[in-house]
Amino acid sequence: MSVNMAKGQAISLQKDDGGTLTAVRMGLGWQAAQRRGLFGSRTKEVDLDASAVLFADKEPVDVVFFRHLVSDDGSVRHTGDNLVGGVGQGGDDEAILVDLQRVPVHIDQIVFTVNSFTGQTFQEVQNAFCRLVDETNGQETARYTLDGGGQYTAQIMAKVHRVGAGWSMTALGTAANGRTFQDLMPSILPHL
């Protein structure tokens, strides 16, 4: 059963049976722009990008995005850039896989962001969502809806952080502006 998260809500990533999650996937999906009738080739495509920034004690250590698809330690992997989105409701168009067991010991927070590379604001994007999936059984643990987000081109989605021996996730949902994660760094820092 998935939890529809509200802004600022934190959920623990403990499994129902008490064990902690070992692998999670941050999925991002959105609907491709409507095809125009006559001149289909001039359809304005929407390119959203998912990124993950790895922090150690509030300092960015590594980042996973479309130009660096695997963190140096191999624990965080981006499945690849999608430039146009999906055809409608449904699956993830971009995904970032996190092997929580392999995350280096000094990394204590991982922040997930979404940027509109082509510059459309979230008002113009349809059916955009971001969700967290337990990779071991494919169940969705949390879902966050993006559209209707107003005049913003980026959103700081959520963070996964260490709590004791396990991990917890907090939905952030802060709007921001920027083309790639670099533009977002000032907005991310207050949430650490």
Next chain:
Amino acid sequence: MTAELVRGQNHVLPRTRLEIRVSAGRPIVAGATISDEQGKVRGGDWVAHPGSPSLPGLEVSKQAAADHRLAVDLGALPPGADRVNILLALPVTSGAPGEGGGSGAVSFGALAAPFVAVTGLDGSEIASYTITDLGAESAVVALELYRRQNAWKVRAVGQGYAGGLAEMLTDQGLAEARELAARILDAVASGMARSVAPPPQRTAESDRVRQSAQSAQSAQSGQSAQSGTDGHSHGHSTQSAAPAPAEGYTAGSAGEQDDFTLQRPAPPTSMTPDQPGQPDQPGRPEVADQQGQSAQTPDAASTGGPVDYTHPSRRTAAPPVPAPTAPPAEPGQPARPVAGDANGWSMEERLYNQVWGMFEDLARSVAAYRSAVDFAESRMEKELDQVLSDPRSRIGGQGDAAREAARAKQAKLVEQARAVLDRDLAQLAAESEVVEPALPPPFAAWDNPVWHAYRVPMEIPMALRLGDLHLPESADLRIPMLMRLPLERGLWIDSGRNASSATASLADSDEMGRLAMDTAVAIAARLLAVYPPGDFAVHVIDPAGTATGSLAPLRDAGVLAGSPTAGATGVSETLAQLTRRVDLVQMAVRARAADSLPPDVDTAEQLLIVNDFPHGFDDRAVTQLRYLADEGPAVGVHLMMVADREQASGFGPVLDPLWRALLRLTPVPDDHLADPWVGHAWTYEPALTPPGSQVLPDVLARVADARRAWGR
């Protein structure tokens, strides 16, 4: 690597100067149309056809033929051009049947499936497509080259038209389609009428192609010819030469030319970490745009019949032997590793992939450890600074306590990181323990018992072990360094003393020279052993005769192609012979006439070991070596230099491109190789035979026996 496309599939084109090869069983017409963003052909001058074979950026043949080669330069297309459609049509032979084409075939359904391929100018195939399921059509759009995100791609279209060329051109928005179609077919018919026999396309075509290939290569070959005749133009030619590094290898950043990055052949492009911080680069990696592509694909099924998604040339003869999988793990314990636990169609491929998987895992585990340790250090520094700047810490034991706490925090984090690393290393070591004994001879170390059971192979293996790699964190865990065969670049065994300083003091320069030659001989022997008998020939240039001792195993077994050459005459003779071989094979490959090579050209792969470079080499010989290093690997001529870069510095910067073209190996352990993922400096150690071992002579004797038995 060739991509075999199915209908609707697309593929990125790595360059803009291309050739399109077409082959059909019967003479057909091949042409091309240029269209703009809306897919519209703007006029008759945007159509290349036999009546008008040359357009800016396009050249097609003047007549119908069973085989075509179209030349395309996407960079030279007229402004506004966004797409190039490669089209095929059947010649209509009304009334006057030509010899070859008048067979009365009026639809593609009566012919064998036409095959089209996009190749580079050197003939290397980029993508190919077999147009299947054609029926009543007499014209077909085979391929579409189109611009996307400032890059060019090719798509397999296979859209047929029962109404022939006229209908096709109408569909592409050309106003005078009907007239033009008639003109094209007229031109074809008159071409056929002129020709007495079925047109000898091969000669005409290959001539034309060779010219276009030459013009493309003129930058390179012209420059090497120039520096060959004019020994004083070195400085100039070096600048213009800046050899394109072989694809798949990234030489280190500009500052560190000695560092090579090992690259797994054909890795996902995403594996190469890009520079962050340049978000506006146009060449954005395009990874997952399939959906967008398919949305734009013309309706391929409109000719009727369902789209066949099965690959036309894929025949699964027998399912591969299932890969061994690790037994289920005990609860709480990591799974016990098994050799061959990776993807692949054969055990060899699975082991190869497994070794690369171990390589990557070790690189990443160590990266995690180093990153954690660095962070712990810098955090401690910061905290100690804070303590120092805090006036309260000067009173009493508060400062000491704070310092102690900072150190404890650092020690704890390092300890945690070490524990994780040890866990990973233990798992990899266990895997290495089962994988090493399972390796076949080409992948195995010389002390592996598999070499005692060595038998001469019938096939070229996937890869060759050049040595071992390890990191300082885990000196015991050796990863085999596997290089794909045939070698894509030459080797340079560095006999210089710029290796690690510890060994430099031990070994003087003569000793290093001997060790380097031993390494070269061990690699050459391994290459001889893993190729089928007679498929690999080793030449040696040893100008001063200093390598006699090292070469003994090869010479005694009689597996060298002639005795080592010495002296300036010998050097130039050997180089001239190999240069000629490269030229001839290149020509034959381009003209697709491999059977017309002179009988004295040895088609086996050739390896040239050059000892003591630059001793006894003149400018001309150096130019030839560079030519061999650049052009040789593609046509099976490989270079192995045993040289000290510093001694060779007398030649000035002219040699830099040569060094860069070669993969540097060292006869003693040295950390100069970088992995493709994180870029650690890995310590390379050559694969040498254990002291006193007879394995090398034994194996080479078997190679020599097999050669005699095969009469080679």
